[in-house]
Amino acid sequence: MTEPENRLRNISNHFSNSFKTTKDERLRVGWLCTYTPEEIILSAGFTPIRILGEDRVDKAEGYFPTNFCPYLKSSWESILNDISKLSAIVFANSCDGMRRLYDICKNYKPQTPSFMLDVPRINTDASLKHFSNNLFELAGFLGELQKSKIEFDFLKKSIEFVNKKRTLLKKLNHYYSQFNCLVDNSDYFDILKLSMISEPEIFVQDLHTYLEKIAEESATLEIVGDSENDGFPPRIMIIGNFINESKLWKSFKELNCKIGATDLCNSSRYYEGLVEDMEDMENASKNSTIESLLGAIAARYLNKPQCMRMANLGIKLKEVKENIINNNIKGVIFFSMKFCDNTLLFYPLLRQHLSETGVQSLFLEIEHNNFSEGQIKTRIQAFLEIL
Amino acid sequence: MGFAENIRETLKIKIQKNLNRDYIEKILGIVGSWPVLPVYGMTFASKSDKYLNIATIKNIKKAYCQKYPVAYGSLFLPYELLHSLDLVPFLPEVMAGFTAGIGIADKTLKEASARWYTPDLCTFHRSASGAVELNLFPLPQFLICSSLACDAAQKTFYIDAKKYNIEDNFYLIDVPYNKTADSIKYLASQLEDISTNISKKMGKQVDMDKFKNTIRLSNEFRYWALKVNDIRKELLIYPKNFNGLSFILPFHGLAGTKDAVVVYKNIYFELKDFLEKQKGSSGNKKSGSNIKIKQDIGKTKRILWLHLKPYYKNNIFEILENNNCRVVFEEISQVYWPELDGEKPFESLALKMLSHPLNGSVENRMAAILEMVRSYRIDGVILFAHWGCRHSNGSARIIKDTLRNNNVSTLILDGDCLDKNNSSEGQILTRIQGFMEIINSEQS
């Protein structure tokens, strides 16, 4: 496929303001798990910053066993080194590893205030209520850091704002999967990364402008999506945990691998699904309270595309199935960081399900920030050849 | 090898050669029948082991015999609930220990690998999953697990449910992180809902009298377990082959049964005898005691054991004894929960789960460890770092550092509870011996 001359490449030009985080006067609160509501952090007057664990594990190695989640290890490295200058960190009770990271942080970096957000693994009325209560505690913790209380209006505004950001990211995903020549793998994941670590308001402005330009550009193109759908190369879906590897996305491009859908902790699981019932709340605004807003937030997080940590893997299978059909996927690459039991134990189920439906899958394990490009590339290339 | 050992070896080999569910059921049918079972019990050197093994065989046989509804349960469940619902619990993780004991773990592990279970996963879950895939375990009607401590069980249970085509009968008890009034309520409501739901599927109603009865038995077990733990604060000489790490089932699958009470009552009386003899012998070396006391009791080093032990044949505990060390208490033997209230079964059981030191923050586990170190006057702590156990090994650094600040040495002993190929005997020996040299030099 020929690439349009007027490329919209070089994300840094389009998002130059987002890169200038130094202007942000707010204090920063770190988060790790996508079950952590950014809207609550924002409403308390903080800038939420995702800990991406991009640091090379050095000192952190000594705190964990060798066979331990590499994302958490490198996250601990950046926490130890104060990379993001965080005023506080919100952890989530998402998995065994995260619990231990919280323990380590509390023990060896007690000067950084930290909060453990208990996130249910089941989705019932009772768990929703429990989660709402936990969010209330989180709001209390964050409020106290600012020596104030979270206000209803602030929270409501933050919800609307984060919803807007999600909507825009979803739009980005649309262009990414339909017009790969305009938004390629690296662009998509670079922008997603920015969305988690820059000053949110500036980022949303940048993204808005960027998407407008993409829309203009795409209007001049035929919808390549359709022709792509039937022909070569086959569309791939990527399923995994936290796969934040720029080298990898470049490799995919070099191999001319078309990603039609992603289900990752740093892609759809981050932005899919809105906090709903806002309008209902508007109508009933007289008696709506912080609690009702927190309830709506809780519902969004328990209903968003699931992390494999959730109890009902059947729902996860269903989500994958729908994604495969809706995006005309021919092959699935299951990408997991090593030692993530929750994710890795989804694969035996997924593989069986996929083979029953005639979709091929490739299983890849990597260590965060640290993988042998050659080995991975050979595997992906061979997989594409098989398809 | 003695006669009894011979019989057990023969049984093992028979199972190894006829690896299928029906054959296991047949063997259990024979061993578990009267009068074979009491005779089998007599092959164990100590009363404690005798009653434990009788209860174990009896209950596994019950799960295999196809006459009762079976529920798979993960560790740390409130088994009182299952017994109250007339379900026969079957614990794949504990049974995975047996796969190593009877020498079939290499087969089950291989099967799991072939089915794409990651080789980095804990071998308890891999071996159990392999056994399920090989159709070695009884067919369940329900699968119940909890999120307490460990991620892997809940995932493998779901895969099992899918295999047996009973996803609707898969239950995850979502255990909150903190112990608060709100979380007790949340957990209790889940326990109640699950009970109602399961009863409905079984075509009956929740029988609160049954709950009262199992809770009474659970409390009775607790009473004896506390008495045993009390004796062990002094006890240094033990019945032959006694190992506190073997007594997992009474705390889990047997909780709320008469069997658990019988086992612990017998342990109590046996250990009480030993304590009296220990006291007698230290006063008067020429006492007519029939217990040979090899070690010099005054010099014995007191070890606290954290996590589990290898279930295949090994000589770790012999090495310890030969170096004049004795495991005087184990993390798994803690009675960590308050007495249960038969009038409020769901709240009580919720509180029991939330009191587990492995739930929530490592602070809970650490507080429990320090308390054990104090009560049992511990000289050294060994944490058996079972390969792939994220939740336990992830705390190793904090445990070691905290104990060091309390002037207690810790050995992080890397190994594998099930896969002997994943453990090096030589390395284990060097580590233990090195640790003993340190402990012994510290006090001299």
Next chain:
Amino acid sequence: MYTCGVDVGSVSTEAVILCRDNKDSNAKGRIVSYVIIPTGASSKDAALKAFEEACMKASVSKEDVYSIVATGYGRINIPFANKNITEISCHARGVLNYFSGIKTVIDIGGQDSKVIKLDGFGSPVDFLMNDKCAAGTGRFLEVMARALEIKLEHFGEIFTKTNEKVDISSTCTVFAESEVVSLIGQGIDKNKIIRGLVYSIVNKVISMVERIGLEEPVCMTGGVAKNLAVVKALEEKLGVKINIPEEPEITGALGAAYLAK
């Protein structure tokens, strides 16, 4: 009065004959002779051979050696030894012969590596050993040297030739080897690969040091202590000076000889 220490390792066996004025293991002794031989297939035979050769070299008859301590992974079945003591205690005691007050010993041997924390008077207070794989050991470097077709001794000078390195991602020796082969295939400068390899082994060791807590002065023992590249990288990453005994390989055997009573 003579004592002997025999350290039966997986790769090599060392024996040291020590002349002692008295039986106090804290008193200074004099090394009369030492030998280093490959262990080969039988650790028993190697131990006996090393002992006999050391006696011969020292012109001491076997009967004059009143106590023998065996250490190292093959320490268990040495019939002529009076006692077996682990490498941990032996290395701790051995370094005292060269330096006083050592608080941390880093020992990288053929098949395993360990970090030992000392009380400053030659007794261990804590230790850590590598997990079962050979990634942080001398064996790892040997395998890699072979893959690179460069002599291990030359790693030191090559290491200083460049400041750049490639990251070796595999923590497993077998995979790292194939990774190295593919890096060579890509035409990457061997010097950079060597630097990457050295850091890879050093990082493994440092994670153990971190776990146990670093205390100075630090001493390094075992065959890899002769590898200047590893020592330099360790010094740089830990930010401390590392003391190296004249004969780092015999530290275990020497300590054993001291601990023989």
